Amino acid sequence: MLDVLLQPFQYAFMVRGVLAAILVGVVCAVVGTFVVLRGMAFFGDALAHTILPGLAVGYLVGGGSREALFWWALGTAVLSAVSIGTLSRKLHLKEDTAIGIIFAGMFALGVALISSVRSYSVDLAHFLFGDILAVRASDLARSAIFGGTVLLLLYAFYKEFAVLSFDPILAATLRLPVHLLDLLLVILIAVAIVVSLQTVGVALMVAMLVTPAATASLLTRRLPLIMLWAAVIAAFSGVIGLYFSYYFNIASGAAIVLTCTLIFILVSFMRAVREKLIRVSVA
Template sequence: MIELLTAPLAYPFMQRGLIAALLVGLVCAVVGVYVVLRGMAFLGDALAHTILPGIAVGYLINGADRGALFWWALGAALVSSFSIGAVSRATRMREDTAIGIVFAAMFALGVALISTVRNSAVDLSHVLFGNILGVSESDLWRIAVFGAVVLAAIALFYKELMVITFDPVLAATLRLPVRFFDFLILTMLAVAIVVAIQTVGVALTLAILVTPPATAAFFTHRMHTMMIAAALLAMLAGVVGLYASYYLSIASGAAIVLTSTLIFALVWAGSHLRRRSG
């Protein structure tokens, strides 16, 4: 058993992948609590796909430089998140309508730009499906720094964000800057998505944001406890999924998401049986 646990760690890429899985799981699970409680899953999925124009432009200008692609992806995610808020307020549309408009436009622009890049299917596949085993030391530093900024912002404005999440009317009564905190949540979500892309890719990012907090919701409805439980579950899924991908020779991002989903299914089944027996 000890050899099964230590053998993969003999490889530097597995060591970096394990650290990345832990960091991404922590950041995305904590931000994901807001996604689950505020019903922002559609927005999270949309933002994950709207980074494609940034990736494509970054590739056209800087080639396959992962550092440059990270910044272009972050810029596209921030532009998309702020555009959704601006369109929703300026036109007085429902937010889901604004999300659909911006999501479709940005995704189509990304597809159009990617189609002009030769060998894009090969060079950009890590964006769509993730490549946690290809994470470099510089990638780890970016994940750590931006993750720390997001967690620090949540710690600093925890009470205000909790009021806005659970009781927007009370937040307005207390004269909290609701618009500022809405944009802050969008910004944190955009950063979490770009950070997660390197591990699970565009296609599976939503699962990392939603599944661990949804699982934690079976245990508690207190926000800080939910954040802690979600983070622990996400990190567990990251470690188990990474080992499963190593020994079963399957895609690491898919293995992490499937592990997280299996944990959710087991917890849900246990909760259902407990309710029936009670």
């Protein structure tokens, strides 16, 4: 059993992969708590897909450099997040309408760029479905810097984000800068998505934002504990998912997300059984 647990770590890429999975899991889970509280799952999914043209342009400009891909993806994600907020406020559109417009337009642009130059479509497939085992030390360091910044800002504005998530009317009454806080939150979501790209990819990104936080919300109702449990669940899913990927030769991103989903199903089942037992005992 010990050999099974330790064997993957004889490879440096597995060590980096595990560290990346834990880091990305924690960042996405904490940010995802606010995504779940505010019903922004569609926003997270759409934002993940809007970075596709940034990846394509970054590849063309940087010749495949991961640094160029990261910066262009980050710029595109932030631009898309700001554009959604601007369309919603300035044109008085519903937020889901603005999300749909930006999502469809940016994703179509990305598909057009990729389909026009077939030579790099295969390379970008790693970013669609994740390739955590290809994480380099420089990628890990960059993820740590940006992921740490996201967590620090969430900690600094925790009270403001909590009030805004639970009671927007109270936030306005307290004269909090609601629009600025909304903008900051969507930018933090955008950064978290770009940081997580190589781990689970664009296609599965929303699962890491939503599933751990949703699972944690079934275990407790206190916001700090939801964040803590979500981070633990996401990090655990990342590590176990990598073991499955290593031993069963399946895509790492898919393995991580499937592990996370199985934990959600298990917790949901246990909660349903517990509630039924409580009802029976009361009756």
